[in-house]
Amino acid sequence: xxxxxxxxxxxxxxxxxxxxxxxxxxxxxxxxxxxxxxxxxxxxxxxxxxxxxxxxxxxxxxxxxxxxxxxxxxxxxxxxxxxxxxxxxxxxxxxxxxxxxxxxxxxxxxxxxxxxxxxxxxxxxxxxxxxxxxxxxxxxxxxxxxxxxxxxxxxxxxxxxxxxxxxxxxxxxxxxxxxxxxxxxxxxxxxxxxxxxxxxxxxxxx
Amino acid sequence: xxxxxxxxxxxxxxxxxxxxxxxxxxxxxxxxxxxxxxxxxxxxxxxxxxxxxxxxxxxxxxxxxxxxxxxxxxxxxxxxxxxxxxxxxxxxxxxxxxxxxxxxxxxxxxxxxxxxxxxxxxxxxxxxxxxxxxxxxxxxxxxxxxxxxxxxxxxxxxxxxxxxxxxxxxxxxxxxxxxxxxxxxxxxxxxxxxxxxxxxxxxxxxxxxxxxxxxxxxxxxxxxxxxxxxxxxxxxxxxxxxxxxxxxxxxxxxxxxxxxxxxxxxxxxxxxxxxxxxxxxxxxxxxxxxxxxxxx
Numbered sequence: 001x002x003x004x005x006x007x008x009x010x011x012x013x014x015x016x017x018x019x020x021x022x023x024x025x026x027x028x029x030x031x032x033x034x035x036x037x038x039x040x041x042x043x044x045x046x047x048x049x050x051x052x053x054x055x056x057x058x059x060x061x062x063x064x065x066x067x068x069x070x071x072x073x074x075x076x077x078x079x080x081x082x083x084x085x086x087x088x089x090x091x092x093x094x095x096x097x098x099x100x101x102x103x104x105x106x107x108x109x110x111x112x113x114x115x116x117x118x119x120x121x122x123x124x125x126x127x128x129x130x131x132x133x134x135x136x137x138x139x140x141x142x143x144x145x146x147x148x149x150x151x152x153x154x155x156x157x158x159x160x161x162x163x164x165x166x167x168x169x170x171x172x173x174x175x176x177x178x179x180x181x182x183x184x185x186x187x188x189x190x191x192x193x194x195x196x197x198x199x200x201x202x203x204x205x206x
Numbered sequence: 207x208x209x210x211x212x213x214x215x216x217x218x219x220x221x222x223x224x225x226x227x228x229x230x231x232x233x234x235x236x237x238x239x240x241x242x243x244x245x246x247x248x249x250x251x252x253x254x255x256x257x258x259x260x261x262x263x264x265x266x267x268x269x270x271x272x273x274x275x276x277x278x279x280x281x282x283x284x285x286x287x288x289x290x291x292x293x294x295x296x297x298x299x300x301x302x303x304x305x306x307x308x309x310x311x312x313x314x315x316x317x318x319x320x321x322x323x324x325x326x327x328x329x330x331x332x333x334x335x336x337x338x339x340x341x342x343x344x345x346x347x348x349x350x351x352x353x354x355x356x357x358x359x360x361x362x363x364x365x366x367x368x369x370x371x372x373x374x375x376x377x378x379x380x381x382x383x384x385x386x387x388x389x390x391x392x393x394x395x396x397x398x399x400x401x402x403x404x405x406x407x408x409x410x411x412x413x414x415x416x417x418x419x420x421x422x423x424x425x426x427x428x429x430x431x432x433x434x435x436x437x438x439x440x441x442x443x444x445x446x447x448x449x450x451x452x453x454x455x456x457x458x459x460x461x462x463x464x465x466x467x468x469x470x471x472x473x474x475x476x477x478x479x480x481x482x483x484x485x486x487x488x489x490x491x492x493x494x495x496x497x498x499x500x501x502x
Contacts, residue, residue, distance in 0.1 A: 058417035
């Protein structure tokens with residue numbers, strides 16, 4: 001597989017389950033190492049970087065998942081602030097950046113709610129705010145609308161498009177044909193670990 | 207600092223999230239530390255006892271009544287030449303009687319009724335620099351008995367022997383038991399922390415995802431381990447505080463000698479050693495369980 005994604009791009013990863021979308025994402029954040037080959041993210045060789053450099057890589061690459069991965073005993077604001085807190089930012093920075101990320105995803109009014117008091121869409125927006133709070137260069141979304149109804153899915157997609165327009169490179173794995181076909185962005189189709197199709201302004205299916 | 211607050215709060219929360227396990231491991235660590243403290247105190251006590259005994263008479267040669275002074279002096283010189291001997295003291299018949307009078311004055315059940323004659327013998331009291339050589343020296347001096355100078359050799363090293371044996375047994379046995387307890391304590395702490403890690407696995411996953419360093423992820427657990435250790439140390443030292451008096455008395459009674467008493471310097475040393483071991487075992491155990499978890 002030889003693949004390059006330009007800075008500022010919006011890319012869909014499509015393909016059936018087990019085609020390698022999630023593996024590719026795990027390679028990008030060095031959750032997994034390739035048996036052969038090289039991976040560069042934001043100009044850095046991910047494969048050869050020392051283990052101690054991995055945290056810095058992950059601060060520049062935000063990730064959101066289908067299952068949100070929010071901490072149930074923390075509020076929306078605490079979940080978002082958590083990403084900055086554990087990477088050693090001062091209280092002032094944590095507060096400012098959390099406010100900024102929450103208003104970007106439109107959740108400022110719900111900041112003191114707990115995840116189980118939120119709708120699925122709001123939970124995913126919280127996860128997106130957490131991924132964006134450290135101002136990453138790249139945002140990776142692994143089936144972010146997989147658990148959401150169509151209307152909510154569109155709200156999330158609109159949010160991701162706006163994030164992309166603000167300069168963040170977006171990589172999104174999805175099974176949602178309607179969204180891919182409506183947006184007409186670059187589509188990378190994976191099958192059994194291989195790129196079988198790579199189109200600018202592509203559709204979900206060839 | 208919010209970050210430090212987070213680490214401390216996480217550690218405390220981890221401890222109380224599973225109180226049964228935390229208290230069980232605190233208890234185990236406390237027990238291990240108690241053994242350690244007991245070992246330190248006993249070892250120190252025995253060392254002191256030995257050194258007190260070393261300054262005491264360990265061998266006495268009772269002399270024939272009609273021995274010539276020159277013979278006594280020659281014998282004394284010969285004994286003093288032995289490297290195990292630190293000092294030889296000549297006690298004349300009069301000295302011996304004076305001591306007996308002194309003892310009689312102190313004890314009501316003891317009276318000297320007739321002082322017209324002095325049946326006590328003059329003696330050479332031998333102090334040893336190496337008490338473990340007492341038996342050898344006594345054996346050599348017994349050859350002198352019946353040759354006109356030495357009437358009898360009395361060695362009193364039974365206590366020293368006892369002490370040296372006890373010290374040796376305690377050192378080896380104590381260290382062995384301590385090593386076993388250390389392993390048990392480590393095992394329990396490793397498991398406690400593993401459970402704590404498991405309870406927070408979602409939080410850890412997210413921390414790693416958003417780019418927290420390995421150390422930041424580890425610290426709460428290491429501190430939790432140290433907290434277990436420190437609480438165990440407090441418990442162990444509390445027991446030591448309560449039990450130290452009666453115990454040292456019974457030990458002194460058992461050895462029929464030297465009452466043991468420790469200066470405050472030693473007590474501080476004991477407290478410091480117990481806490482150092484507690485933090486080491488607690489933090490080390492946590493590190494061990496983190497190694498296996500964070501390795502993947």
